[in-house]
Amino acid sequence: MTAQTLAALALSFTAVAGDWPQFRGPNSSGVAADATMAAQPKxxxxxxxxxxxxxxxxIVGTKVFVSCSSGPKQERLHLICFNAADGAKVWERQLRATGRTMSHPKTSIAACTPCSDGRRVFALWSCNDVAAFDLDGNLLWTRGLTTDYPNVSNSLGMASSPLVIGETLVTMVENDSESYTLGLDVKTGCNLWKLDRPKAANWTSPIVWRANAEAAPVVVIQGSKGLTGIDPASGSKLWEYTDGASTTSSSTAIGGVIYAPSNGFTAFRPKGSGAAPEQLWRQKAISPAxxxxxxxxxxxxSINNAGVIATADLKTGEPGWKLRLTGPFSASPVGAGQRLLAVNEKGLMQVVDISGAEGVLTGQLQLPLKEETKEMILSTPSLxxxxxFVRTDSTLWRLGE
Amino acid sequence: MKLLLATFLLVSHSIVRGAAVDSVQVLASVGREGSGNEAASAAWKEVVKAGPAALPAVLAATGKGSAVADNWLRLAGDAIVDGALRAKRPLPLVEVEAFLRDTSHVDAARQLAFDLIRQADAVRADAIEPSLIADPVQELRRGAVQRVIDAAKTKTGDAAKAAYQQALDAVRDEDQTNFIAAELKKLNVSVDLPRHFGFVMKWNVIGPFDNTERKGFDTVFPPEKEVRLDAEYDGKGAKVKWQPFESRDDYGKLDFNKPLGMQKEVTAYAVTTIDSPTERDAELRLGCKNAWKVWLNGELIFGRDEYHRGQQMDQYKLKCRLRKGANTVLVKACQNEQKEQWTVEWEFQLRVCDSTGTALLATK
Incomplete structure (x- = not known):
């Protein structure tokens, strides 16, 4: 590895401990290794x-970034920066949707979680407007992907969250019509690459996979036909898993293995040189919902539609304990240490101790949701x-001891 | 010495403003797929650095390029106002308001002007808002209309009728219109919603043609080559002919299942003629949850091959140019193979209006 490459890697992500820079955290696994979670949050x-x-x-450093949409047709797009310590607003920027803003009433145009490389924050909305700001709120660039590609949209709403990896911002704007995944230059927003993707609605988010700790990062994109490994710099396909996968629940990668919501759940290890991935196990008894x-x-x-947490051993896929929580759930669970946090649509935060032979519900907190607007929590919490940190249509909360 | 300093400041100010104007033009010039972004990123900082003095140039450039360019400009205006408020620097709100009130400026620019006033001085914006009730910008009307609705809620009898009627005359948004119509109905006043919105109700329809494996979307069936209402063609499994069909739906929905029967993997067409007294810009606003294409006077305006993801009024706003006299609108709607209960719909709704959402034309 050259000094130049080392420098580029060092610059590619300057996030520090405590950051939660994207959907489901630093490794898209729902876990913050350095976080702690209160048994009974307040x-x-x-x-x-x-x-x-x-x-x-x-969360990037001392700042929390939240995206919103407002207006009669949700045509106003907001990105707000708060001080993580006390919730004071640091700055807010507002732009207007250049793409379509129709969505199912349960979701909204601010469905895609922003992401950050530690120096910039990238926000994408369901109307396929994407904007990059520095951490002080200065615009770096913006694009309207539906302006560029007029049939990129989904009348139910888009929800795939962008992912920044090195110098590439990966945006999956896959839908029934004009369907792409794009690699955008983080500095300019221009296309580094543009992949034609299956004409099928897809709400999953890209993740990063590494064969091992020293290996180059690979972008993994998921869809109804399976998963594809992509070189983030060039957009070249590196490998494919073709057994199909969910179009809503996203995969997770850890230790060189990808755990995919495919035929229940399937664990596989991608191989280089275009070889078929090595399947490690498949567990059909667990539904990713x-x-x-x-x-x-x-x-x-994994939490199913009935609100039951099901567990599987990461090495073998063997099912473990189950625990019925109070559902229904739209938010994905997150965890820290030996605790799992799940928040249901009605705003009930539920903390589960996972350290023993069985899961134990240790704490609950009912968030005061606005009844007059029948608001729900659909958003995955951040640690x-x-x-x-968790939000609804009206409120951002910070919880702790 | 004082004169010298003043001259210097004036010259400096002019230089700053000149640089800002150049930078504003860079923002207004961004193109497709990020073209011009790199220069715009630097220019954005220059415009913001110029501060409130750059606002007139920002407003003047808005609406002259693409909607994406407008976002570059909007975000610059946003940051300028934000910075001035933090620094307690004065903002040229009198000039911005004058810009807003000049309806010769383009819609996007006037909307931005109002938003900047709202951001800088909510009291001033509130004072302006009632005067925008007949504004040519649809969104600018909304607040004023809501005030009339809220006032009407406090009235009874004829006074309430008059107030709601005043709101109805001005309203263009669907949700507000529905509320007003419902309140007027309680007061025994009926509202002709299709007429208010400008839905096309009278059509001729023909079908079914084949859409097996969704191939009908791209297949050119005879109505795409000619519109001859006395023609007969080979359809899917039978000969097909044009037949008149009039929607009875308040929101102009043309349900192909009614004249053609509930079918799957089929395609149908609807055609109508709209008269325009002048050549003019207009919008064909479509709602459809099936794959569709729309032609105006034989020219394909747009099409989309998405099925059963939802439908709403004004889902698609298709900008077009009507010619003086008769204009032919042809709509193709495809039904797919899905069998779920929520995939039964095979319909569309289409209205003809201006950019404000004001109904334009009578149909025949």
Whole structure:
């Protein structure tokens, strides 16, 4: 590895401990290795939001970033930066949707979680407007992907969250019509590459996979036909898994293995040189439903439509304990240490101790949702240090001890 | 010495403004697929650095390029106002309001002007808002209309009728219109919603043609080559002919299942003629949950091959140019193979309006 390459890698991500820079955290696994979670969380502060959204908050340093949409047709797009310590607004920027803003009423135009490389924050909305700002709110660039590609849209709404990897921002704008995954230059927003993708609605988010800790990162994109490994710089296909996969629940990668919501759940290890991936196990007894799995403490956790947490051993896929929580759930579970956090649509935060032979519900907190608008929690919580950040259409909360 | 300093400041100010104007033009010039972004990123900082003095140039450039360019400009205006408020610097709100009130400026620019006033001084925006009730920008009307609705809620009898009627005359948004119509109905006043919205109700329809494996979307069936209402063609399993069909739906929905029967993997067409007294810009606003294409006077305006993801009024706003006299609108709607209960719909709704959403034309 050359000094130049080392420097580029060092610059590619400057996030620090405590950051939750994208959907489902640093490794898209729902886990923050350096975070702690209260057994019985309490509300520490809350702030009002200017619009709807189910995009997760992201945390970079001392700042929390939240995207929203407002207006009669959700045509106003907001990105707001708050001080993580006290919820004070640091800055807010607003742009207008250049793409279509129709969505199913349950979701909204602020459905895609922003992401950050530690120096910039990238926001994507369901109307396929994407904007990059520095951490102080200065615009770096913006694009309207439906302006560029007029049939890129989904009348139910898009929800795939972008992923920044090195100098590439990966945006999956896959739908029934004009369907692409794009690699955008983080500095300019211009296309580095553009992949034609199956004409099928897809709400999953890209993840990063590495064969091992020293290996180059690979972007993994998922769809109804399976998963594809992509070189983030060039967009070249490196490998394919073709056994089909969910179009709602996203995969997770850890230790060189991908745990995919495919035929229940399937664990596989991609191979180089175009060889077929090596399947490690397949567990059909666990349904991924629509939410994404959590990998924590050597186990895979998934929550089904009935609100039951099911577990599987990461090495063997053997099912473990089950625990019925109070559902229904749209948010994916997250975890820290030996605790799992699941929040249902009605705003009930549920903390589960996973350290024993069986899962144990240790704490609950009912968030005060607005009954007059029948608001729900659809957003996956975010973790930073000893804090949990979660939002609804109206409010951002910080929870902790 | 003072004169010298003032001259210097004036010259400096002019230089800054000149640089900002150049930078504003860079923002207004961004193109497709990020073309011009690199230069725009630097220019954006220059415009924001110029501060409130750059606002007139930002407004003047808005609406002259693409919608994406407008976002570059909008975000610059946003940051300028934000910075001025933090620094307690004065903002040229009198000039911005004058810009807003000049309806010769383009819609996007006037909307931005109002939004900047709202951001800088909510009290001032509130004072302006009632005067926008007949504004040519659809969104600018909304607040004013809501005030009339709210006032009407406090009235009874004839006073309420008059107030809601005033709101109805101005309203263009679907949700507000529905509320007003419902309140007027309670007061025994019926509202002709199709007429208010400008839905096309009278059509001739023909079908079914084949759409097996969704191939009908791209197949050119005879109505795409000619519209001859006395023609007969080979359809899917039978000869097909044009037949008149009039929607009875308040929102103009043309349900192909009614004249053609509930079918799957089929394609149908509807055609109508709209008269325009002048050549003019217009919008064909379509709602459809089936794959569709729309032609105006034989020219394909747009098409989309998405099935059963949802339908709403004004789902697609198709900008077009009507010619003086008769204009032919042809709509193709495809039904796919899905069998679920929520995939029964095989329909569309189409209205003809201006950019404000004001109904334009009578149909025949």
């Amino acid at each position: 509300i520490q502060w809350s702030v009002s939001l200017p619009g709807r959204g189910l995009a997760s908050p992201i 629509t939410i994404s799995p959590l990998l924590l403490g050597g186990k895979l956790f 930073s240090g000893a804090h949990v």
